[in-house]
Amino acid sequence: MNKILVCIKRVVDYNVRIRVKPDNTGVVTDGVKMSINPFDEIAIEEALRIREAGNAAEVIVATIGSSDCQQQLRTGLAMGADRATLIETADEVDPLLAARTFLALIEKEQPELVILGKQAIDDDCNQTGQMLAALWGRPQATFASKLELDGDKARVTREVDAGLETIEVDLPAVVTTDLRLNEPRYVKLPDIMKAKKKPLETIAIGELAQDIAPQVNAVNWSAPAGRTKGVQVNSVDELVAALKEKGLVG
Amino acid sequence: MSKILVIAELDGHALNPSTAKCVACATALDATEINVLILSDQCGEAAAAAAQITGVAKVLTVEAAHNSQPLAAVLAPQIAAAAADYDYVFGPSTTFGKDVMPRAAALLGVGQVSDIMAVSGPRSFQRPVYAGNAILAVEVPEGRKIVATVRTASWKEAAGGNSAPIEAIEPVADIPSHTRYVGLESHASERPDLQAAKKVISGGRGVGSAENFELVFKLADKIGAGVGASRAAVDAGYVPNDMQVGQTGKIIAPDLYMAFGISGAIQHLTGIKDAGTIVAINKDPEAPIFEIADIGLVGDLFEVIPELEAKL
Ligand SMILES: Cc1cc2nc3c(=O)[nH]c(=O)nc-3n(C[C@H](O)[C@H](O)[C@H](O)COP(=O)(O)OP(=O)(O)OC[C@H]3O[C@@H](n4cnc5c(N)ncnc54)[C@H](O)[C@@H]3O)c2cc1C
Ligand SMILES: Nc1ncnc2c1ncn2[C@@H]1O[C@H](COP(=O)(O)O)[C@@H](O)[C@H]1O
Numbered sequence: 001m002n003k004i005l006v007c008i009k010r011v012v013d014y015n016v017r018i019r020v021k022p023d024n025t026g027v028v029t030d031g032v033k034m035s036i037n038p039f040d041e042i043a044i045e046e047a048l049r050i051r052e053a054g055n056a057a058e059v060i061v062a063t064i065g066s067s068d069c070q071q072q073l074r075t076g077l078a079m080g081a082d083r084a085t086l087i088e089t090a091d092e093v094d095p096l097l098a099a100r101t102f103l104a105l106i107e108k109e110q111p112e113l114v115i116l117g118k119q120a121i122d123d124d125c126n127q128t129g130q131m132l133a134a135l136w137g138r139p140q141a142t143f144a145s146k147l148e149l150d151g152d153k154a155r156v157t158r159e160v161d162a163g164l165e166t167i168e169v170d171l172p173a174v175v176t177t178d179l180r181l182n183e184p185r186y187v188k189l190p191d192i193m194k195a196k197k198k199p200l201e202t203i204a205i206g207e208l209a210q211d212i213a214p215q216v217n218a219v220n221w222s223a224p225a226g227r228t229k230g231v232q233v234n235s236v237d238e239l240v241a242a243l244k245e246k247g248l249v250g
Numbered sequence: 251m252s253k254i255l256v257i258a259e260l261d262g263h264a265l266n267p268s269t270a271k272c273v274a275c276a277t278a279l280d281a282t283e284i285n286v287l288i289l290s291d292q293c294g295e296a297a298a299a300a301a302q303i304t305g306v307a308k309v310l311t312v313e314a315a316h317n318s319q320p321l322a323a324v325l326a327p328q329i330a331a332a333a334a335d336y337d338y339v340f341g342p343s344t345t346f347g348k349d350v351m352p353r354a355a356a357l358l359g360v361g362q363v364s365d366i367m368a369v370s371g372p373r374s375f376q377r378p379v380y381a382g383n384a385i386l387a388v389e390v391p392e393g394r395k396i397v398a399t400v401r402t403a404s405w406k407e408a409a410g411g412n413s414a415p416i417e418a419i420e421p422v423a424d425i426p427s428h429t430r431y432v433g434l435e436s437h438a439s440e441r442p443d444l445q446a447a448k449k450v451i452s453g454g455r456g457v458g459s460a461e462n463f464e465l466v467f468k469l470a471d472k473i474g475a476g477v478g479a480s481r482a483a484v485d486a487g488y489v490p491n492d493m494q495v496g497q498t499g500k501i502i503a504p505d506l507y508m509a510f511g512i513s514g515a516i517q518h519l520t521g522i523k524d525a526g527t528i529v530a531i532n533k534d535p536e537a538p539i540f541e542i543a544d545i546g547l548v549g550d551l552f553e554v555i556p557e558l559e560a561k562l
Pocket of ligand 1: 039454456481495514515531532
């Protein structure tokens with residue numbers, strides 16, 4: 001195929017301990033490490049493997065967000081993507097807006113395969129790929145743990161509650177990644193240098209999407225009711241006694 | 251004056267318990283009518299089960315050969331068509347609902363509220379974000395349909411005892427042929443289903459191998475528990491993916507959760523926040539799981555499990 005488009009989101013790194021701001025308007029992001037959403041890193045890796053196997057000519061990484069997102073696009077380029085597109089906006093982008101915006105990019109780029117993460121680990125929405133596929137009128141293969149290309153079709157194994165489901169989709173199609181699809185490569189220093197020379201274009205979001213009013217308003221952020229540390233027992237006998245006392249075992 | 255359509259989830263031809271949980275969430279809204287929609291090649295069994303759920307006004311069925319498998323691309327246009335005069339469309343936050351609901355929402359031209367854990371007003375909901383490390387209160391602006399998924403671990407199944415009428419409908423929708431079902435590799439077992447089990451025993455990387463996992467299974471069978479695992483245990487191939495508990499696996503709320511050889515990464519803890527009692531057995535006294543465990547025992551799981559099995 002000609003092109004694969006990979007959508008990557010800049011999110012708070014998964015190792016960061018999340019803290020809600022005291023004024024309940026969001027979580028603390030000042031001075032916090034930001035990374036490519038882990039599922040999206042897997043999406044890039046999968047696209048690169050397809051290209052390296054000779055099944056695609058070009059891998060494009062794209063993101064919607066502030067100019068800070070250039071960092072994550074550069075990381076994607078360092079991993080091996082050919083070029084990058086930043087769709088710039090200062091505002092929050094919800095999944096429907098992201099899908100509408102990526103649809104406009106798809107119309108411009110005409111990729112045969114679009115790979116997204118199954119969910120962004122900040123909003124945990126798990127919506128964008130499905131919405132994009134709906135608006136595009138194309139197949140979706142969500143939660144992929146295996147992707148095999150076969151001419152103008154793809155066979156995708158999906159992680160579902162009941163086990164592993166396999167579906168076949170006609171290309172072009174949207175695939176969203178699950179964690180076991182692959183293990184992303186590490187970026188090496190020379191690759192970071194090379195990535196600086198790769199093309200990174202910036203488009204204002206207004207050029208691609210019109211209706212940018214939020215679908216769902218965020219009203220208030222709060223810390224979850226935490227669980228507290230309980231008791232420490234010193235033997236299996238004590239454990240059995242504690243379980244019996246709570247009526248949890250007969 | 252509001253109508254809610256609940257999209258039923260099926261296991262084969264049987265009704266999945268997530269449907270009664272969605273009805274419970276729907277009941278928390280002040281709706282005039284809650285209807286359940288069943289899409290299948292044979293709706294009878296599931297429709298009869300849905301008709302019994304308290305709060306349901308009507309069960310609607312769309313019986314067609316193309317609905318034999320839950321393909322989102324096939325179901326979503328029918329859901330969108332059937333949802334035309336509803337104010338709310340709810341589905342479960344299981345892999346089924348996560349796959350199909352956003353596709354239906356986009357066809358309806360609206361966003362989606364994912365993972366409702368609480369209802370705070372006709373258009374106001376609470377949902378977890380950042381792997382449950384923050385709770386976000388959201389509000390959907392007036393004048394549009396509300397499409398949402400219901401976080402099943404937050405809701406108890408609505409009771410039975412109802413006998414709602416069942417009605418066949420034929421929503422007008424284009425059925426695409428670009429997506430085809432190939433098969434399902436399932437590890438159905440005799441053990442209680444992870445998402446419904448009252449007791450769950452989980453193993454992590456500390457269990458060490460697929461063979462060693464037999465110890466966990468034996469203990470589970472002794473007390474009639476379901477069996478779960480951490481991502482590390484699944485990645486290492488000890489057990490299949492459908493056993494993973496956590497942010498990207500199953501979110502569960504058993505009365506008793508026992509974790510053996512699991513360190514307690516936040517992504518794992520997300521999956522067990524709503525458990526009644528959490529018991530942790532780990533040989534490392536510093537393991538983070540002890541910070542949230544109700545009962546902790548520092549010890550070697552290979553010694554603890556056999557002794558526990560003998561004493562329970
Ligand atoms: C985006 C994302 C999503 C994720 N989603 C999930 C998810 O859904 N679910 C999930 O579980 N993880 C998830 N993870 C992974 C998570 O971060 C951890 O890596 C994982 O949970 C670790 O599994 P573990 O506790 O089994 O392994 P480890 O962290 O390696 O812990 C093993 C524990 O076993 C103990 N141990 C070893 N031997 C013994 C013994 N003989 N007796 C007693 N104790 C012993 C050790 O002390 C240690 O504490 C996700 C990660 C990311 C980035
Ligand atoms: N603003 C964004 N920029 C780039 N990709 C995005 C953006 N929002 C969502 N995505 C993609 O959509 C996936 C699912 O996101 P979500 O629906 O928000 O959970 C992510 O893993 C990304 O691949």
